[in-house]
Amino acid sequence: MSRSRQPPLVTGISPNEGISWTKVTIRGENLGTGPTDLIGLTICGHNCLLTAEWMSASKIVCRVGQAKNDKGDIIVTTKSGGRGTSTVSFKLLKPERIGILDQSAVWVDEMNYYDMRTDRNKGIPPLSLRPANPLGIEIEKSKFPQKDLEKLFHGMSGDFTSENFSAAWYLIENHSTTSFDQLKMAVSNLKKQANKKNEGSLAYVKGGLSTFFEAQDALSAIHQKLEADGTEKVEGSMTQKLENVLNRASNTADTLFQEVLGRKDKADSTRNALNVLQRFKFLFNLPLNIERNIQKGDYDVVINDYEKAKSLFGKTEVQVFKKYYAEVETRIEDLRELLLDKLLETPSTLHDQKRYIRYLSDLHADGDPSWQCIGAQHKWILQLMHSCKESYVKDLKGNATPMMELENDLRPSALAHLSQTASLKRASSFQSARDDTWRYKAPHRVAFVEKLTKLVLSQLPNFWKLWISYVNGSLFSETAEKSGQMERSKNARQRQHDFKKMIQEVMYSLVKLIRGALLPFSLKEGELRQYGGWEMKSELSGQWLTHVIQTVRLTYESLTALEIPNDLLQNIQDLILDLRVRCIMITLQHTAEDIKRLAEKEDWIVDNEGLTSLPSQFEQCIVHSLQSLRGVLECKPGEASVFQQPKTQEEVCHLSISIMQVFIYCLEQLSTKPDGDIDTTHLSVDVSSPDLFGSIHEDLSLSSVSMTSLKELDQRLFENYIELKADPIVGSLEPGIYAGYFDWKDCLTPTGVRNYLKEALVNIIAVHAEVFTISKELVPRVLSKIVEAVSEELSRLMQCVSSFSKNGALQARLEICALRDTVAVYLTPESKSSFKQALEALPQLSSGADKKLLEELLNKFKSRMHLQLTCFQASASPMLKT
Numbered sequence: 001m002s003r004s005r006q007p008p009l010v011t012g013i014s015p016n017e018g019i020s021w022t023k024v025t026i027r028g029e030n031l032g033t034g035p036t037d038l039i040g041l042t043i044c045g046h047n048c049l050l051t052a053e054w055m056s057a058s059k060i061v062c063r064v065g066q067a068k069n070d071k072g073d074i075i076v077t078t079k080s081g082g083r084g085t086s087t088v089s090f091k092l093l094k095p096e097r098i099g100i101l102d103q104s105a106v107w108v109d110e111m112n113y114y115d116m117r118t119d120r121n122k123g124i125p126p127l128s129l130r131p132a133n134p135l136g137i138e139i140e141k142s143k144f145p146q147k148d149l150e151k152l153f154h155g156m157s158g159d160f161t162s163e164n165f166s167a168a169w170y171l172i173e174n175h176s177t178t179s180f181d182q183l184k185m186a187v188s189n190l191k192k193q194a195n196k197k198n199e200g201s202l203a204y205v206k207g208g209l210s211t212f213f214e215a216q217d218a219l220s221a222i223h224q225k226l227e228a229d230g231t232e233k234v235e236g237s238m239t240q241k242l243e244n245v246l247n248r249a250s251n252t253a254d255t256l257f258q259e260v261l262g263r264k265d266k267a268d269s270t271r272n273a274l275n276v277l278q279r280f281k282f283l284f285n286l287p288l289n290i291e292r293n294i295q296k297g298d299y300d301v302v303i304n305d306y307e308k309a310k311s312l313f314g315k316t317e318v319q320v321f322k323k324y325y326a327e328v329e330t331r332i333e334d335l336r337e338l339l340l341d342k343l344l345e346t347p348s349t350l351h352d353q354k355r356y357i358r359y360l361s362d363l364h365a366d367g368d369p370s371w372q373c374i375g376a377q378h379k380w381i382l383q384l385m386h387s388c389k390e391s392y393v394k395d396l397k398g399n400a401t402p403m404m405e406l407e408n409d410l411r412p413s414a415l416a417h418l419s420q421t422a423s424l425k426r427a428s429s430f431q432s433a434r435d436d437t438w439r440y441k442a443p444h445r446v447a448f449v450e451k452l453t454k455l456v457l458s459q460l461p462n463f464w465k466l467w468i469s470y471v472n473g474s475l476f477s478e479t480a481e482k483s484g485q486m487e488r489s490k491n492a493r494q495r496q497h498d499f500k501k502m503i504q505e506v507m508y509s510l511v512k513l514i515r516g517a518l519l520p521f522s523l524k525e526g527e528l529r530q531y532g533g534w535e536m537k538s539e540l541s542g543q544w545l546t547h548v549i550q551t552v553r554l555t556y557e558s559l560t561a562l563e564i565p566n567d568l569l570q571n572i573q574d575l576i577l578d579l580r581v582r583c584i585m586i587t588l589q590h591t592a593e594d595i596k597r598l599a600e601k602e603d604w605i606v607d608n609e610g611l612t613s614l615p616s617q618f619e620q621c622i623v624h625s626l627q628s629l630r631g632v633l634e635c636k637p638g639e640a641s642v643f644q645q646p647k648t649q650e651e652v653c654h655l656s657i658s659i660m661q662v663f664i665y666c667l668e669q670l671s672t673k674p675d676g677d678i679d680t681t682h683l684s685v686d687v688s689s690p691d692l693f694g695s696i697h698e699d700l701s702l703s704s705v706s707m708t709s710l711k712e713l714d715q716r717l718f719e720n721y722i723e724l725k726a727d728p729i730v731g732s733l734e735p736g737i738y739a740g741y742f743d744w745k746d747c748l749t750p751t752g753v754r755n756y757l758k759e760a761l762v763n764i765i766a767v768h769a770e771v772f773t774i775s776k777e778l779v780p781r782v783l784s785k786i787v788e789a790v791s792e793e794l795s796r797l798m799q800c801v802s803s804f805s806k807n808g809a810l811q812a813r814l815e816i817c818a819l820r821d822t823v824a825v826y827l828t829p830e831s832k833s834s835f836k837q838a839l840e841a842l843p844q845l846s847s848g849a850d851k852k853l854l855e856e857l858l859n860k861f862k863s864r865m866h867l868q869l870t871c872f873q874a875s876a877s878p879m880l881k882t
Helices: 146-152 167-174 180-229 232-279 281-296 299-313 319-344 350-362 369-398 422-430 444-472 485-490 493-518 525-531 542-561 566-596 614-628 646-672 702-731 733-737 755-774 778-799 806-822 829-840 848-864 866-874
Strands: 009-014 023-029 038-043 053-056 059-063 071-078 089-092 111-115 120-124
Touching (some): 009 071, 023 071, 146 167, 281 319, 299 319, 299 350, 319 350, 319 369, 350 369, 350 444, 369 493, 444 542, 493 525, 493 542, 493 566, 542 566, 542 614, 566 614, 566 646, 614 646, 702 733, 702 755, 702 778, 733 755, 733 778, 755 866, 778 806, 778 829, 806 848
Antiparallel strands (some): 009 023, 023 059, 038 071, 053 059, 071 089, 111 120
């Protein structure tokens, strides 16, 4: 067993005895690996874990608690070793109790008394010590229910330390079965205790008197000695000592009586202060009463008390009253601020606003409370709008995915609270049911627009009614025409211009905040800092923009129903137009993106007409895009056509052309990449650019542009395919020629065509087979270009050789002629020229034997590879497309 799993062993404790709460040091072995490993510690059967402090694996410090046994073991329990054992024990000593009148040379520490009700020890100060058993007889607990005792002795207590102590309760609870003789003995014990206290006090006083008598006897003896000696010197010395003693005694007496007199003066001062407090308790208690009434919402009581205090103590010169009245004014100022804060809170009913305005007026608040309320409501609406934006921006930055659940928060229409009014019935036709997209998650910016419009439409009606109430004077006090109130109502006409500016500012902020979230490019730099701040990680889809347009349209209809002037709503109409244009652009751009990703969905399953599913999917994308734009293109009452601006028409035209070009680009991707290797996520294609595939002139039609792009695609595909197939063949020539450290200057007599050329021919045959299965007509076009590349590389390699031996020249000529004769049907002027240059770089054959050997080896090569070379002969064509 490892050391970490051995049980704890206690071998020593210091000290080994003591009273409760004695601090002890425990030593031993395997006492835990750390503070968290120690899970149990008992001394004499009492749990001491709460006071334990783990020092090391061999040392623990703790305090002894209220142990159950007088002597017992020290048991340590750990997670790693379990319950341990002890070779030593601790002896618990019972402390001696000292009464409040017992003379003691030590300070009496706080001790515990025994609570009869809970059968537990409780700590109390020394002056409150009571005996555990005041009657001095055995306690026999009764089974009488505690609840019945409380009902029988209502308002009393069975605790002898309580002010409402009931002796009958105590006897029923602790001595219900005690015999009469025992109770008589208890009475005798109580009498003895009372006599003992009296005797003890008397004895203490007597003991003090004896001290004074002894001092007097000493003084008498000294005086007699002075008379017997008769010396003036001794008399003077002793007289001086006596005077010193008497002076010290006099000073001590003065000190004692001075303390008594001081306490009397202090008591008189306290009594006078209490009389003042009792006489003017209304003022002294007013700050606290104001605070309590404010907490309860009794503002009328606070105002009445304040008026009373102001009339009584407003001009007082007494410093104490000034101090308390200043405290009252502080509380009233806090109340003014509180009422102003409540006036700013929303939602708030018009009744509450009138009430708070009346309170502020009664409290002599500065300025015009009613107009302050209107201004506060205006600022509150603007603050709510900006706070709404900040919360959504902060939430967007804090989440990994900028999405939020709107099912519970925004599922009800933003106009639900207004649609019930008759003034908004004409806008109810636009309150269509939510589509299925609301069952899922919506982007933060869409949720923000929904929340923002809901907020504005929930606050403006109350704001408008508040203005109407201010104009007709119903915001003021209902009882009397207090000074200045009617005057303020007359100023309402002069403030109509200011109120119109407030409404205009709300509309301006609404539009700018929506633009900052959806159309940040339409804002200036300064406006973007104030109304923007969104992280545009991704563009909203056309579907979400369509929903936003519907929301803004509903908002416009509702604001019109509130009879807000049309000139203040014109900027909302401009916003709707810009959103419609943006939605069309985004939808067309996303359509191009979807078409670009069609390459990933191509299954290469050809139908009876020789087509795959790609054209059908392209058509579905176009149809779906047009259907989603139907509602956006439709003009609502008062709206202008999205195509009224030539710039918009031009951009839509370019995007439409781009969609066709993206489809052609998709075809190119499918044609240039092998199966299972289509990855469109890394394509850097900006589908929003009108010049995606080169310059597009306005005079070109969509069909002409498409045909031109298709021809360019054909040429690119052909070139890419030739490069893809020719490069491996060309690249293998040079390593194959010089494989095995082959040297043209030092080589053996040729025995046939080497393997590198045969491998190149096999690769050309593979290309032939691949193209032949697709189209016979493409074979000459493809192979002629591959032969050109191979012949050009072979010519380059021959020209790079510095010199040839006789055998080397014969081997090179054999391989060049073998390749030329094999692909003769696909030779072009360029390839013929390359073969000619390659042969010219070789030395001429010097003898007829060499020519004969060359011919024999060529025939041997053609005979052995007749089956492989048949494909080149069968595909012979009189015309080669270059």
